[in-house]
Amino acid sequence: MNPTQPPDIRLIDCTEEDHAVAILGILNEAIVHSTALYDYVPRPQSAMATWFATKCANGFPVVGAVDGRGELLGFASWGTFRAFPAYKYTVEHSVYVHKDCRGRGLGGVLMRALVDRARAAGVHAMVGCIDAANEGSIRLHQQLGFVHTGTMPQVGFKFGRWLDAAFYQLTLETPLEPVDG
Numbered sequence: 001m002n003p004t005q006p007p008d009i010r011l012i013d014c015t016e017e018d019h020a021v022a023i024l025g026i027l028n029e030a031i032v033h034s035t036a037l038y039d040y041v042p043r044p045q046s047a048m049a050t051w052f053a054t055k056c057a058n059g060f061p062v063v064g065a066v067d068g069r070g071e072l073l074g075f076a077s078w079g080t081f082r083a084f085p086a087y088k089y090t091v092e093h094s095v096y097v098h099k100d101c102r103g104r105g106l107g108g109v110l111m112r113a114l115v116d117r118a119r120a121a122g123v124h125a126m127v128g129c130i131d132a133a134n135e136g137s138i139r140l141h142q143q144l145g146f147v148h149t150g151t152m153p154q155v156g157f158k159f160g161r162w163l164d165a166a167f168y169q170l171t172l173e174t175p176l177e178p179v180d181g
Contacts, residue, residue, distance in 0.1 A: 122175035132164035
């Protein structure tokens with residue numbers, strides 16, 4: 001076990017069949033109660049089929065942290081950064097931890113696993129878009145070597161206030177031989 005990993009935690013690859021309901025619960029809690037997602041309305045269960053299909057079709061990982069009973073405590077994934085070919089070595093990632101499990105180091109465990117997956121996949125840059133007021137997520141990213149690359153002020157509006165989107169990037173040594181096209 002990783003020495004920085006909380007006891008009784010196991011990392012897994014999430015599947016739609018086994019984890020869609022739990023992932024949706026974590027996402028919808030974040031939508032309703034935080035600015036971690038700039039959505040207004042909780043997503044329906046039917047949205048998870050499309051979400052998982054997109055992840056699967058593009059080879060995007062969905063790494064989960066489960067406890068000894070197999071309960072999903074959090075997950076991390078990535079998707080397309082921008083839909084232009086020259087961005088093929090860049091991904092935009094996300095990490096979400098169940099509201100009852102925050103502050104236990106799970107975000108770091110999940111992010112370290114995601115960074116390892118990115119290296120193995122030949123990703124060059126991981127980008128996180130974080131609400132600028134989310135000090136915990138910003139601190140986590142900084143601890144993992146992500147650097148602040150810019151803030152877009154007042155690009156979101158939620159809970160009656162303007163939100164600033166801060167971008168954090170980790171540049172990896174991979175791929176060793178990038179190619180155009």
